[in-house]
Amino acid sequence: MSIHLEQEVADYSQRRLRLAGGITDYANWLDLQYGIDAERTLRLMDIAASLRHDKLVVAFVAEFSRGKTELINALFFASHGQRLLPSDVGRTTMCPTELFANADEAPSLNLLPIETRKREESLARLKHMPIEWCRIALDPADPRQMQETLKKLTETRLMPAVEAIELGLWNGEDETERHHLRPDGTVEVPAWRYAMVNYPHPLLQAGLTILDTPGLNALGAEPELTLSVIPNAHAVMYVLATDTGVTRSDLEIWQKHVHRHTNYHVAVLNKVDMLWDELKSDAEVLATVERQAEETARVLKLPRSRVFTVSAQKALTAKIRGDEALRVRSGIDALEYLLAHQVIPARRDMLYHAVSHDILGQLDTSRADISARVKRSSDELIQLTQLSGKNRELIEQTRVSLQKEKDTYDATAEQFRTTRRVMKGHGEHLLSHLSDSTLEAILTSARTTLEESWTTHGLTQGIRQLSDEMGGRIRKATQLADNMLDALEQAYTRFHRLHHLPKMQVPRLDLTAYRNRLETLIEETEAFCKDPANLMLEKRFMIRRFYAGLAEEARKAFRLAQAAAERWLRIALDPVMTRIREHKQYLATRLHNLQRILENMGTLHNRMAQLKQDIAGLRAQKSELTRIAETLTA
Ligand SMILES: Nc1nc2c(ncn2[C@@H]2O[C@H](COP(=O)(O)OP(=O)(O)OP(=O)(O)O)[C@@H](O)[C@H]2O)c(=O)[nH]1
Ligand SMILES: [Mg+2]
Structure with a gap:
């Protein structure tokens, strides 16, 4: 084994583990910040675990x-x-x-x-x-x-020919295999x-x-x-x-x-x-x-x-x-080089791409949220600095205008609750297209088509039907998700425009990969059906096995699409909801503090000191996030 290969594989493995470590840190950070959110933590932990177990x-x-x-x-x-x-x-x-x-x-x-x-x-x-x-x-x-x-x-072992035929291990109709039959009626099989x-x-x-x-x-x-x-x-x-x-x-x-x-x-x-x-x-x-x-x-x-x-x-x-000259002459070095410098780096890059797309996006949102919190605390600090040494009347005026701001915000938030309820209904509708019962119905109906004729023609028909129906459901679900996002974006714009909440970046539900997978299954089936070797084999058995294999793959693709949609529904809206809630909380706290200052002017300086401390804490959070982002991109 060449040094190259060993080093590249070790390096790949280290980077994979580092990436997993960074994701775990981020999950823990989120837990500390927002309290344990089982859904989100589990998902991040899942990604980290799959990275730790990734196989090339x-x-x-x-x-x-x-x-x-x-x-x-x-x-x-x-x-x-x-x-x-x-x-x-x-x-x-x-x-x-x-x-x-x-x-x-x-x-x-x-x-x-x-x-x-x-x-x-x-x-x-x-x-x-x-x-x-x-x-x-x-x-x-x-x-x-x-x-x-x-x-x-x-x-190998000997098996009665009948059984070997049943298991699709021997084909007596094939010239080249016929002579394997022994006088005692057995054939040799693995x-x-x-x-x-x-x-x-x-x-x-x-x-x-x-x-x-x-x-x-x-x-x-x-x-x-x-x-x-x-x-x-x-x-x-x-x-x-x-x-x-x-x-x-x-x-x-x-x-x-x-x-x-x-x-x-x-x-x-x-x-x-x-x-x-x-x-x-x-x-x-x-x-x-x-x-x-x-x-x-x-x-x-x-x-x-x-x-x-x-x-x-x-x-x-x-x-x-240990014959160096013979090794060079054997040409093995070039293959090791290929594994070390092309195959492994390609896998590593793909993994990084997939993870960074997903996790770095979330990290960016977290960083934007921390920045927003720093900004709010600084705004409040500046305002208090300006009020410091001023009379009660001025403070009262500030309180009144803040109260107004809070009222309009609460009204916007209230309206948003309706949007959220409607979205929930849409979400359920979306999932019904990808539910287990939908899946079973599609599989059963394709199987019925096939049962009518266990031929390659029947098989092609069956798989087409299966893939069309599954593909149709997946397309429909994606469309519904897009509509939901559009509605959400519209509703959220008010927060952005009226209350300066940061612009929203909710990722779209992307199920293309699963639809493509179904397409390739059709191609595989067509290739299988065109293959003369498969026409010669004991048909019913091979078609059954092939169909079972295809159905399993189609089921997998559909299930993955289902899981992706469920996950999207559960977490895509979270950052939006968190922001809306946080801002509401922020306005309430600020109002409460002004109230206390009005009651006791002495608390103004305490509040200012508190804010300075908060800002320092937030800055530390931000550098922790930067550190995590660096482990993810290193
Ligand atoms: N001369 C020569 N013979 C080789 C070379 N590589 C393999 N063989 C011989 O070819 C025969 C088959 O090698 P295997 O490694 O068993 O081939 P395989 O592709 O794994 O074959 P199956 O396991 O039956 O599918 C063995 O007798 C090997 O010794 C080579 O580079 N040069
Ligand atoms: Mg072999």
Whole structure:
């Protein structure tokens, strides 16, 4: 593992934690200022917690035997002095394998039996059901034990063909698969459906998650991987081998799972050592490698700069033996550099962007509020300074005009209560468009459409209907939210114009991301339906599984939209309400103080002293907020 990679990951992790710390400080500051507001505090704490647990996911995708696992060994686990994950000729990794570090649990290998494919629950849900998994402890101090245990990732078992068909693991109609049927009516299938390796490696501890996948159509069999896990990975390494070039099945995997779907992907042309012909000069060998890299770029329609040429095997050997020259020749450095200087910084920037957009906006509001309070206290102090030494009559006049100001303000505030009531009604209406019962009704009706015909046509129809209806509801909710904001803005303008309250910045409800997600589900479905491989598979089963995967994703998107709208309703209006209340309080206090001064002129100086103290306190608050803002932007 290069210094670069280790440093970048550590740096990323530190910044993430610092950001989380800043947000926690801000939540505490808000609690101190305004009293605990469970809603707001919880939300900020949620953001901080999700930052602390954020994972950077790098997935390795390819046809079997291209060297995915060997590459993972070379990139991340060479320090063990041996090949940690099993890599061998032919099909080796039998199930998708997720490698991560969770300090709350002891290191272990967790395996999900293949039979769970019969079940309705999604993989994501099964991950939270420990009882379904076989758990084997790993001993990081004993690489041999680890290596032996991890061999389980290659396990297969024999299963009656009927059952394998039912689980979508074997297709007797397919020429290429037919010969797998043994005389006793069984076929060989993977023993495990999914594996999770919890292992305390520094990079994993810093928040990196690695996903190794099996080749040979195994991805298509698990729609959740294609629809959600791989598209959501932060980077995908697509691996090819020089001895096979880009075969038809390589290209199919590229097009189906990588090219259109993933955020950031590169092609890794592996096994370049096979071109290291000792009878050729170095320049000739280089030229051969370069030609193959260019050809790969052309076929994949990728810029040449996104094709990396490496020898995973030589890189692993070189690192284990400490052979510097071989390591350089293996080409592994460029890939490590890519991870360290592009993939990780891109994720970091995205995270910063998302958080700063949200939290810094709130911080700005808090700072503006503190400034407004400083201004009010200073205004009062100036006025008292002017009144100091003047007669009661003048003070009485000031009191009368202040009373007038308070009366008109109270009237405006009273009117606003009506606006608020109306808004509350609108809010409920808005949420009804995104309610659980709406969601269930949409899902049931799409399923009914599909039940009429379990065909790819039925599937496309069903998903279109589902996405249209959900999209429509989301659009409607956004529109209602916009109307509410317009009404609110109008009502608030009076406060701004008549009473000089700072201009309002209520963020709009933005649900575009969830609508886009539904759109991409339609695209996925269309691609799935056009794919001849899927037409050949046992239809009903695959369509059912695919539909279940889609419905789960659509449900997730809808639920997220629902949560976003609820949150918006609960907190978007808060800053406005706080301001209105604060100003009311301020006028009342000021009036009360003038009253006391009128009763006892001696209290004027006490009040002035108090105000000076308040102003100093507010200034300290402001610098605390500035400090927090600095941690968030550092
Ligand atoms: N010559 C050479 N062989 C390699 C290289 N990388 C991997 N191999 C060999 O290729 C075979 C397959 O490697 P794996 O890492 O198991 O491939 P995989 O992509 O993980 O394959 P599956 O797990 O079956 O999907 C093994 O025998 C490796 O030793 C390389 O850079 N050069
Ligand atoms: Mg493998």
